[in-house]
Amino acid sequence: MPEQWIFLNDEYVTKENAKVSVYDHGFLYGDGVFEGIRVYGGNIFRMKEHMERLYNSAKSILLNIPYSEDELTKIIANTIEKNNVEDAYIRVVVSRGIGDLGLDPYKCPKASVVVIVEPLSIFPKELYESGLEIVTVATRRNRPDVLSPKVKSLNYLNNVLVKIEAHLANVSEALMLNDQGYVAEGSADNVFILKNGCFYTPPGYVGALDGITRNAVIDIAQELGYEVKEEPFTRHDVYTADEVFLTGTAAEVIAVVKVDGRTIGDGVPGIHTKKLLAKFRERVVLEGVKVYTESTPNVS
Numbered sequence: 001m002p003e004q005w006i007f008l009n010d011e012y013v014t015k016e017n018a019k020v021s022v023y024d025h026g027f028l029y030g031d032g033v034f035e036g037i038r039v040y041g042g043n044i045f046r047m048k049e050h051m052e053r054l055y056n057s058a059k060s061i062l063l064n065i066p067y068s069e070d071e072l073t074k075i076i077a078n079t080i081e082k083n084n085v086e087d088a089y090i091r092v093v094v095s096r097g098i099g100d101l102g103l104d105p106y107k108c109p110k111a112s113v114v115v116i117v118e119p120l121s122i123f124p125k126e127l128y129e130s131g132l133e134i135v136t137v138a139t140r141r142n143r144p145d146v147l148s149p150k151v152k153s154l155n156y157l158n159n160v161l162v163k164i165e166a167h168l169a170n171v172s173e174a175l176m177l178n179d180q181g182y183v184a185e186g187s188a189d190n191v192f193i194l195k196n197g198c199f200y201t202p203p204g205y206v207g208a209l210d211g212i213t214r215n216a217v218i219d220i221a222q223e224l225g226y227e228v229k230e231e232p233f234t235r236h237d238v239y240t241a242d243e244v245f246l247t248g249t250a251a252e253v254i255a256v257v258k259v260d261g262r263t264i265g266d267g268v269p270g271i272h273t274k275k276l277l278a279k280f281r282e283r284v285v286l287e288g289v290k291v292y293t294e295s296t297p298n299v300s
């Protein structure tokens with residue numbers, strides 16, 4: 001197995017040596033932000049959008065990322081290159097850094113920055129053929145006025161609880177509703193339904209992450225001539241939809257064929273979902289950009 005290199009605070013270290021302090025506030029309090037990004041055939045998909053979301057999330061929680069967007073982009077490109085991979089999932093984590101045991105972020109002088117590059121497929125290949133069975137769960141999405149779902153923070157307890165409920169129900173993913181009972185999103189993915197030829201996905205104010213795959217799929221669907229509406233919908237709308245699918249950087253586009261025991265359509269991935277997945281896979285290769293590393297900041 002070739003060595004896996006991880007970028008950790010200005011240097012590249014091996015996986016075994018990639019350690020952060022127990023006084024890091026990312027560990028103590030989930031104080032930080034992160035991104036999940038994909039590289040396809042050496043091209044990074046929608047890098048600008050990922051960087052924008054990361055820096056906006058950090059701004060929202062007054063976290064100073066100690067690199068410019070351009071520098072961090074090059075660090076990510078360098079980490080990909082150092083690991084000699086063409087197709088991979090990239091995790092970028094920026095935590096508040098090391099402080100004392102108290103909450104006070106002003107006692108953390110410097111953010112910790114981690115870039116991990118590794119092969120990943122969250123759902124087995126067969127599930128893309130068969131589609132997922134999912135449930136809706138009791139855990140509600142954070143209210144946007146409590147902790148904005150637009151901030152991709154390290155506070156994922158809410159999402160972890162969803163995953164636990166999915167496991168308890170013997171399925172691999174689940175949908176959260178918001179505090180008003182409208183469908184928000186999955187534990188780590190956005191949701192779409194198709195009804196009478198029109199795709200619907202919850203708008204941001206319902207309480208979903210502003211998913212980059214979601215936005216790419218909206219672009220693709222519109223280019224293919226579909227109508228797409230960002231409108232709140234309920235569980236009833238999901239149960240009676242013609243097709244249902246989830247989107248995410250890790251999940252890509254994956255069909256859902258059963259929700260809370262209700263079969264969706266014919267109980268197999270729908271033709272429109274399949275069309276979107278095919279176009280999405282074509283698009284990620286074409287649209288991704290190579291990030292050149294000549295002027296990477298001076299990190300060993």
Ligand code: PMP
Nearest residue numbers: 188189190209211212213248249
């Ligand atoms: N919602 C949540 C809560 C997520 O963690 C993710 C994964 N980043 C998504 C949606 C999908 O967003 P994206 O397409 O940007 O990966």
